[in-house]
Amino acid sequence: MTLTELISKLDERFTIINLSDDADQRQLSKVFCCDLLSFAMARNPADSVWVTVMGNVNTIGVMSLTDGAAVIIAENAAIDEIAAKKAVEQNIAVIKTALPVFETALTIHELIK
Amino acid sequence: MNLNFTYDVDSEDFTRAGEASADIKKKLKKMNVPHEAVRKVAIAMYEGEINMVIHANGGVITVSVNEDSITMVLADKGPGIPDVEKAMQEGFSTAPDNIRALGFGAGMGLPNMKKYTDEMHIDTEIGVGTTVTMKVNI
Ligand SMILES: Nc1ncnc2c1ncn2[C@@H]1O[C@H](COP(=O)(O)OP(=O)(O)OP(=O)(O)O)[C@@H](O)[C@H]1O
Ligand SMILES: [Mg+2]
Numbered sequence: 001m002t003l004t005e006l007i008s009k010l011d012e013r014f015t016i017i018n019l020s021d022d023a024d025q026r027q028l029s030k031v032f033c034c035d036l037l038s039f040a041m042a043r044n045p046a047d048s049v050w051v052t053v054m055g056n057v058n059t060i061g062v063m064s065l066t067d068g069a070a071v072i073i074a075e076n077a078a079i080d081e082i083a084a085k086k087a088v089e090q091n092i093a094v095i096k097t098a099l100p101v102f103e104t105a106l107t108i109h110e111l112i113k
Numbered sequence: 114m115n116l117n118f119t120y121d122v123d124s125e126d127f128t129r130a131g132e133a134s135a136d137i138k139k140k141l142k143k144m145n146v147p148h149e150a151v152r153k154v155a156i157a158m159y160e161g162e163i164n165m166v167i168h169a170n171g172g173v174i175t176v177s178v179n180e181d182s183i184t185m186v187l188a189d190k191g192p193g194i195p196d197v198e199k200a201m202q203e204g205f206s207t208a209p210d211n212i213r214a215l216g217f218g219a220g221m222g223l224p225n226m227k228k229y230t231d232e233m234h235i236d237t238e239i240g241v242g243t244t245v246t247m248k249v250n251i
């Protein structure tokens with residue numbers, strides 16, 4: 001499933017903060033959950049959907065270095081302005097939701113499996 | 114082919130942490146370096162770059178690329194590492210609370226650097242600084 005297809009299936013509980021240019025070609029691999037950046041750096045699979053509560057600029061940095069497809073900030077956690085700007089600059093898809101991490105991951109997993 | 118890149122890593126500007134690694138990744142991709150080597154360099158250099166920012170007030174990174182390897186030298190004038198063996202253990206971290214709040218401090222940076230490079234060497238002296246040299250074979 002492509003990122004564009006996933007986004008078209010998301011209901012109103014999800015808000016798109018930024019979309020990447022290649023979303024319609026980006027084939028999603030799997031869901032990944034973690035908040036510690038050094039773990040995410042080493043383990044986030046390419047083309048993943050990464051669910052975390054860390055909405056700072058380093059999250060965007062890790063996304064860009066690990067080639068993740070999209071990051072979802074769960075629990076209504078804050079996405080700071082610098083991170084939002086960096087996401088646009090680096091062409092990283094960012095989605096936001098009030099759902100907890102587990103429910104978010106499960107919802108995405110069911111949609112892309 | 115032998116290319117060298119130099120980056121000043123600024124400790125004041127936390128928002129730019131990781132930019133040197135992101136830039137190298139982009140360059141290596143353009144040079145058609147194999148995907149796996151690019152991933153290893155990106156992970157190892159990012160961890161080293163962040164360490165320079167959070168533990169050592171910044172520093173200088175030089176990256177040299179040739180046909181069969183990529184070498185990264187990360188030099189800082191920070192406090193040095195008192196016990197390298199301990200610092201290399203998974204889970205060991207002296208990161209303060211404000212840094213942990215950003216998602217750092219798992220104590221996985223140095224272990225990641227070791228794991229994702231073919232050679233790694235740490236030169237450190239208390240009060241003088243730390244130089245980490247890492248090599249990834251292509
Ligand atoms: N360049 C450096 N200068 C001084 N001390 C360092 C340097 N790099 C690492 N250290 C020390 O080694 C410890 C372990 O580093 P490591 O990168 O493994 O973990 P961390 O940076 O604390 O957390 P993480 O990388 O998982 O976010 C650090 O907490 C710090 O005490
Ligand atoms: Mg570290």
